[in-house]
Amino acid sequence: MGLEAEDDHTVPGTPGYLDPASFPSASITVKALYDYQARNDDELSFPKHAIISNVDSRAEGGWWRGDYGGKRQHWFPSNYVTEIEPQHNKDESSGDSLLLGNLQKGSLDVVGAVVEVVPASGGIHRGLECLLRLHNPSMTHVLEVGAETREEASEWMRTIKETAQSASVRETQHKAMERAFRVAKEMSVLIVYCRSVAFNLDKAKKRFVYNEMSSFPETKGEKIMCVQETPFFLKYHQIQFSRVYPKGQRIDSSNYNPVPLWNVGSQMLALNFQTPDKAMQLNHAKFRLNGGCGYLLRPSFMFSESYDPYDPTMLCGVPRVKVLLRVLAARHLTRSGRCTTSPFVEVEVQGADYDTGLKLTTKTVSDNGFNPTWNEACEFMVHNPEMALLRFVCQDEDMFGDSNFIGQATYPVSSL
Template sequence: MNKINNYGVNLLVYGVLLDVKLHKMKRTQIILLLSPNEVRMIQMFDSQGTFSTYFDLTQISDIQQKEESQLKIINTKGDYIKLYFESSFQLITLKEGLDYLIKEANRIQKQLDSYNQIWSSALKLITKADIDMNNKLNFKEFQFLIGELQIEIPERKLIQVFEKNQKNNQLDETTLYKLLMDITRRHELKELYQKYSSKQEGMFEDPLQAMLMTDKDLQQFYKIEQGQIDYQAKRKLYNFYDFQNIIFSEENQIFQQKPIDQSQPITKYLINSSHNTYLERNQLTGESSCFAYQDAFKMGFKCVELDCWDGDDGEPKVTHGHTLVNDIKLKDVIITVREFAFYKDNNPAILSLEMHCCLKQQKRIAEILQSILGEMLFVIKDYKQEKFSTLQQLQRKVLVKYKADDHFLQEKLQTHSSTLFYTQSHDDMLIKFEDNDNQNIQSNIKQFSQTLDEQHHKKICRELLDITSLYAVQLKLDKKPELVWIVSSVSEDKIQDIIKKNHGKFQEYVDNYFVRIYPLGLRFDSSNYDPFPSWTAGAQMVALNIQTKDLFMLQNYGMFLNSSYVLKSNQDMKMNIYVRIISATNLVWEDDKRRQEEIVDPYIKIRIAGNHDDVNKSDKWRTEVVQDNGYHPIFNYQCVIQLRHAQQDVIYIQAYSYSILGDSLLGQYCLSPLNLRTGYRIVPLLNSQFKPLSNSYVLMHIKIEY
């Protein structure tokens, strides 16, 4: 660690006074101090000692820097802390120290989780509960700890437990450890552990403590129950809590990563696509930011949208025109593309340019793209190529989507066809139907499109056309395009009519040419639409508003969890999935205040989204409600999921708390059936913003018949 890192760490070890704005609170001066009792926690308190809270270093999801004076630290719940600095040197020093402490905290967390997951979580809760910082808990602090664990224990019984175990009206760490181990034992694993434990050792009051699992026992368990013949045990003997930690470890998740075929043209894939990517909130008053592009790429989105407008200083900007949305420099967006486009994988990124700039600033955009992206920028070498380049050939390449120009493409194709494509300035207006009843409408559309075409030629930019690899054109299903490097954009309300009237032709068309679907312009709240009808029909880019984390976005998350490009398949895959929802762990309210005031009444439901045949035939599967137990509810619910088009489906699991006033979401997860692992597996729940919930799981048993 260099000198600046040492100094930065020391600042946090001994305490540093900064201007700080906590999530939903006013800016004030606060002391930041590395907790002396728990090195994975930063303690924050004001100089008068009237306010104190903690920030968990292992729960930091992102650190964003604004210029040279501000850091924004965001946790997995979406809460943030803004730190304000007097100089860039102070910012850099503290940031490097913070980066080092975060790495150390995550290293320690991983070690503790592998050794004892229960105690790892409890240590941080004890630190939060230990208000007087003496490494012991009085009754009020113990009551706070139990509340954080979401365990419903009547106060009278809690007092009895405390009185039985206290020394000098306090519980020390050893006593707390024993109490928490008793409380957190996963009894539902008892029979499974006993079934595979072959070694008996000593005499204990608790039979489980007398049984041990050998490395051979554990490997046998994985072979028979988990379907993993290559599992290698890491040590010779395992007790019950070791086995429990293995079951609830990250390596035992329900999701299994699978390799994808990269040999096909990219028109053969569904592509993780976003709409109005620059927005952090709605499209009328929301804030736009380069951080929104960062988030999109980190989530695995590969097609991002840039609404380009003229900047007052001659520098093009990205914004939502004619609204209250703020501007960001296009140059800054392209730098973000260069730095983050391949954050999750190396699959190609697509920049969808919605152009509103004058010719001069369009030329500036071409300069920016070439100078910043350099070799990343994919440029067409053979315009007469009959099939699009393959996914393998386009690894770590950036493709630009821009409006087509007939004269330019005629030149490249060496053809004299009078009209290859209509200019696509208004996508909704330019869809060609094969319905005779629409002749009058089509005539009006053609007249309108010709007017647009005249305006279009005055504003077209040769420099941008030269580096474009996806030319936006009108969708025509009755004529085979003369160019493979094209894309047609269609709004969500039009696509269903097109598919209904031209289903066969549409599926044949999208086998070789791109179609992009985008939300209806009337969705001012940036809500989303069902992506599955378009995916099922074969449309490659189904763009959603990623700033809105709704059910359709959850389904999108599951569809592209394995890869940002999903190979389309015409072969139906049939699956019978036998599911047992056994139990859950740490189901809590997202809101910290509500967590202290109210215990959850959880239940789990499981659903199918995708091909309408599978969805229509599916039942509504859900467990019974377990009263007053969010920490460790037992469900033991069974169901059978029958799928006929598994390659077109996703399974999503949601945890709710029941209420007569309306149920509340506690956690969720989604994945493709093709990525399911069999055996006893954990589902790692996500919060409402799709961030991982700490130690929040559903334990399930999965069996699959093909």
């Protein structure tokens, strides 16, 4: 009895799996660890550091086969070599980053390289008197360059050795400098714009150094920048950077209010990003501007000599904004673990000290988180809209009169 194939795509007799051993193994390249002299005609002879290509390592008994010195697939002991990573050809379009453009096909590290001049053999070396042989332990192949005369080859060898010696001297000098200054070169090249220094008020008052930056814990930053030395730090932040970070006592990863420090010009305020509290919500709202790229230009009035973050009459050329707002309704307001909610909405402004405050609190809609409506309006002035953030908070009032957070949304007033 025979069986016919249900379609034309089945092939009788095809095995159900493929043996990986049936595929030819990818050829590898190895480098000789020791010299080896062949004992039989089917073996390879090679010096230390020789590169053997197209190696077949599937053979057993400690012997592999490969190509070297014009011989193909001859045997050699596997414990005399080590496998090296193959070099892939780079895209020719990358020539723009090379010194000589597409004319440059590669480069060699001559520091520690072995350079020698050897007589040229016949065959492919016909017409050449000498070969310049160069090898570096990091190279996968020995480089051989032909020369028509021994003088030319010797001149190249002398130039390469002088270049390698000069590079070695520079490397030694760099290492000595790293030990003397305790600064690694790799780390030093990353420090382009500023260096971190401990803040000294007396020294800072004598002169500003644009490429120096100081860090402050939040308690010191709020005290010295926002209270004691506000006029000084308004000028300081026109020239230098400051960083403020949470105090060590915040073991719960809570955050400080960044708004007052923004108002006096501090450029970098570190927050605990893992905590989505009010401070982090304000931070996200602040950097909604400029496409959310994380970088904002400070308003031009902050560079005015008359600017005072606590006095609205000192704002120069900043038009006030009148906000007319009506809270209409909401939909599907829920809290985890509760079937019903009694929501209400708070509207507040966070910004300059004279603008900050609660502007509206709606009535509570009892036991209706599905479609509560308020239809309540408010009107207020914002004297410094460039620094102001408008925040909407929806809360749930429980049976004890306590407020429980449901959700929020915060936006820069200047983007409305």
